[in-house]
Amino acid sequence: MRLHPLFTVAGLLSLALLSACSRPEPAAEPVRAVRTTVIAPATAGGRVEYAAEVRARTESRLSFRVGGKITRRAVDLGDTVKAGQLLAQLDPQDLRLGEAAAQAAVRAAQVNYDLAAADLKRYRELKAQGFISGAELERRETAMQAAQAQLEQARAQAGVQVNQRAYTTLVADVPGVITSVDAEPGSVVAAGTPVLRLAHDGPRDVVFSVPEDRLNGVRALMDQAGAIQVTLWGEENKPLPATVREVAAAADPVTRTFQVKADVGRAPVRLGQTATASIALPRVEGVAKLPLSAVFESQGRSSVWVVDPSSMTVNAQPVQVGGAEGKEVVIVGGVQPGQRVVTAGVHVLTAGQKVSLYAERAAAAPAPAAAASAR
Structure with missing residues (x-):
């Protein structure tokens, strides 16, 4: 019996659809070969550098006690200086004028004081002769005291101006070495601005x-x-x-x-x-040491892969890291002596994955070659 061509095409299409709906068999997960080590008690210590x-x-930051324009720097970076040695200089012109004005004020106050003292002497003689009252003499004594206070004030102000002019020179208080230069000649600096650093x-x-x-x-x-x-x-x-x-x-x-x-x-x-x-570092007993490659991060915690010897599968085990010693990690908690831990290939493993020990595979590899040579 000969089938109609339409029935043949329909049958082929049905077979194609059935084959498309069927799912392929999942590939078997490969058995990873990993390097391992057995946990053994160790002692941690060493040194940290x-x-x-x-x-x-x-080390002092030296600065001028007054503001002004730097006209000279007498030292350079790295120079050794002695106590009292000149380091830098400010333009003293304005402070010299201030000092001159203060000295003039002292002279004026001295003249007023001399005049008040002379008047008081004469008025005391007149009081002794009965020509003036006691109140008038007291006024003269008060005037002389005020003139004396003004003289003392002018002298103190003149002393301040003398000191201000002296502050235009920066000198080393102690011997040492210049370790930093923070301002150059020509710069205008305020009082207290660091200029030099002295060690x-x-x-x-x-x-x-x-x-x-x-x-x-x-x-x-x-x-x-x-x-x-x-x-x-x-x-x-x-x-x-x-x-x-x-x-x-x-x-x-x-x-x-x-x-x-x-x-x-x-x-x-x-x-x-x-x-x-x-x-x-202090010596710590009863810790474990693992290569850096054995530790990885899992859910924000340091972990290692522990091999189950009965099923030859791996499981992540959180550990407590106590530090590093050379190229090894010091483990202070999380593993027990005798457990086998993966030391290489941790980045390709998953929980429950089957593994084989790299050393066993390497030992079994020469067997086929030996059998071939026996033939």
């Missing part, structure tokens, strides 16, 4: 910053001699012992770290020299 800078114990001769500090989680440990080292070891960059000298002298009470608003100053006394260091401040 911070980049530091050598600074003077005392005083004397003890030196090593300054560095620590994060908040290390703050309590550093504060515990306060006043302990040699608690910090300082190594100068670019030099092969032995580490210098340093003592924590000061810890900032508030964090830096930008870096959110706390500044620490460690005293190195009069060690042979240079201002601004870069150094490494090393602090020994």
Whole structure:
């Protein structure tokens, strides 16, 4: 019996539709080969290092006590200065005129005082002879006292003007080194505007910053001699012992770290020299150490993949990280000794995924080659 062509086409279309509706079999999830390690009790300690800078114990921002135009700067950046040495000069012309006016006021007050004193002497003689009343003599005495007060006021004002003119010269109060120049000749500065920065001769500090989680440990080292070891960059000298002298009470608003100053006394260091401040960490027993590659973040927590030996599947286990020691992470909680933890390939794993140990696969790989050679 021969089928009509229309029936043949309809049958083919039905078969095509049925095949399109059927779903393909899902691909089997591959078994991942992972590197692992077995958790074993360990001891954590070591040292933590911070980049530091050598600074003077005392550093002053020098400025003029009066305003004016800078006409001269006698020192440059890095110069060593002595106490009393001239550093900078202002134009003193206006202050000289003020001093001259104050001296003239003193002379005028002196003349008035001399006249009042002479009048009082004459009026006392007239009172003794009975030519004037006691009230008139009291008025003369009051006038002489007022003239004396005006003379004292003029002298004090003249002294102020003398001091103001002397303030046009900026001198070093103590010996030290110029570490900053903030104004140049020709600049007009107000009173108190920083012009130079002077690092005083004397003890030196090593300054560095620590994060908040290390703050309590550093504060515990306060006043302990040699608690910090300082190594100068670019030099092969032995580490210098340093003592924590000061810890900032508030964090830096930008870096959110706390500044620490460690005293190195009069060690042979240079201002601004870069150094490494090393602090020994206390030894902690019963922790676990894992490679950095073993830890990942899951739901905002540090976690590791723990291998179930019975089913050879992995499950995420949150852990508590206590810090880092070299290229290893110190785990202080979350895992137990004897557990097998994945140390490589953590980024491609999912919860419940089957895995195989990389070392076992590597050991089984040469078997086919050996069988081929036996043939």
